[in-house]
Amino acid sequence: MTPAEWTRPEHVVETLRRKWTSGRYLTAAAGGHPFEAIGVPLKGPTAADALQHYEQALAWAQCWAPDRNPHLRIQTKSIGGRNGTPSNTVPARVWVDTRDRLWTLLRVTTQVDRFHTLHEQTARQDPGIARWMADHPMKVLAHAADWHRLVRTTCWIRDHDTEAVYLREIDIPGVDTKFIETNKGILAELLDCVLPESRVNTSAPKSDLVARYGFRAKPMYIRFRYLGTSPLPFSELTVRAEELNAHPPNARTVFILENETTYLSLPPVPDAVAVLGSGYAATLLRHLAWLKDVDLYYWGDIDTHGFAILNQVRGLFPHTKSLLMDRATLLGHEPHWGEEKTQAPDVLSHLTPEEAQLAQDLRNGTYRPHLRLEQERISIAAIRVALTQSQREP
Structure with missing residues (x-):
């Protein structure tokens, strides 16, 4: 072993700091566990090394002098003494005997005191959060500057019916939606440990606080326009989806x-309404039970996502x-073909055989890999013909 491989005091500190960073030392302290002395073995010179590299071996032994390492207990061993070689006493292992010495050695006393203060204060507000803190002390220290606001926010949510309020309505001094959005990761961890299972939607990601913890969601809006004569003072309206529960007058046919751009440019169609789905057609339409009583058409892009949305809509209606x-x-608009960057999952049980085969051909790249024809690229002439035919269908 070369002198460069011999363990020096800074190497021991690095080893102990890695374990500190894992949180294991603070977790044990927060849990009230008795401190067990920590021993770190040292790699040092052999008897032959001491003869060959005498000056380096002497300097190495001196760097472990007790007065240079007041927070460590040095355990020694003898090397040499055989075959005429001199016997020498060298450091073999170092020990940290108390937590205070460990904190001082790692220069983390201020952080430890900060954690214990936060832990004690939090335990008075919610023991569940305090238990979480003991298991995740380094996360607590990483958020120490905001900890009191995080705890107050968690406790506010714990004590309120979230179904009745928007996230914006959390009313805590110093807490706003920007703070919540910035800290949603740590808030989700705290909420998961204090809320009953019935209040946590585990299927929603932790990044979506509204869905995961049942806050009042932003309403869905439906935008629709009359393609024929409007019975209202308006030709186009945007309303909350749950409030459009009555069949609009003069709406015998509905196009989704x-x-x-395509929605706005549709030519006139008697007794028809166009609804803008914006990629969420199935989510919007579930509120409109009256659609079962009209002639309903869905028009999306010819790609795997378009057929996936069609499949969802037909699952409802x-x-x-x-x-x-x-x-x-598709084949009549080859000059306008484009590329679908990512394909939708292949779970389509509500397509006609012709639709299903075309969707499969798109997925397999029968005509071109990742082929796509966006609806806005279809000619106006083709649109007029299709709308006219829809009016003739029984």
Whole structure:
């Protein structure tokens, strides 16, 4: 072993600091566990090394002098003494005998005191959070500057019916939605440990506090326009989805579209309404039970996502017909083909055989890998023909 490989005091400190960083020492302290002396073995010179590298061996032994390492207990051993070699006493292992010596050696006394203060104060507000703190002390220290606000926020949510309020309505001095969004990761961990299982939607990600903890969600809005004569003073309206529970007058046919430009440019159709889905058609339409009583068409992009949304809509309303989502439309617009960057999952149980085969061909790259035809690229002439045919269908 070369002198460069001999253990020096800074190496021991590095070893102990790695274990400190894991949180194991503070966890034991917070749990009230008795301190067990920590021993660290030392790599040092052999008898042959001491003869070959005498000056380095002497300097190494001196760096372990007790007066240079007041927070360590030095355990020694004898080397040499055989075959005529001199016997020498060298450091073999060092010990840290108390927590105070460990904190001082690592220069973390201020952090330890800070953690214990926060732990004691939090235990008076919520013992569950205090138990979590004991298991995750380094996370507590990482958020020490905001800890009191984090605890107050957690306790406020614990004590209130979140279904009745928006996240914005959390009323705590010094806490606003910006603070909550910035700290949603640590808040989610605290909430998971203090709330009953019935108040935690584990299927929602921790990044979505509203869905995971049952806050009042931002309402869904439906935007629709009359394609024929409007019976209202307006040709277009945007309303809350849950409030559009009555069949709009003069709406015998409903077209669901995903693209706003296409939605706005649809030509006139008697007794028809266009609804802008914006990629969330199935989520929006579940509020509209009256759609079962109209002629319903869904028109999306010809790609795997378009067929996935069609599948969802038809799962809600089995009588839904697709519009301009067929092979003839795809092949008739080859100059306008594009690329679908990511494909949707292949779980489609509500498509017609023709739709399912086209969706599979798109997935397999039959015509071109990741082929896509966006609805806004379909010619106005084709749209007019399709709308006219829809009016003739029984």
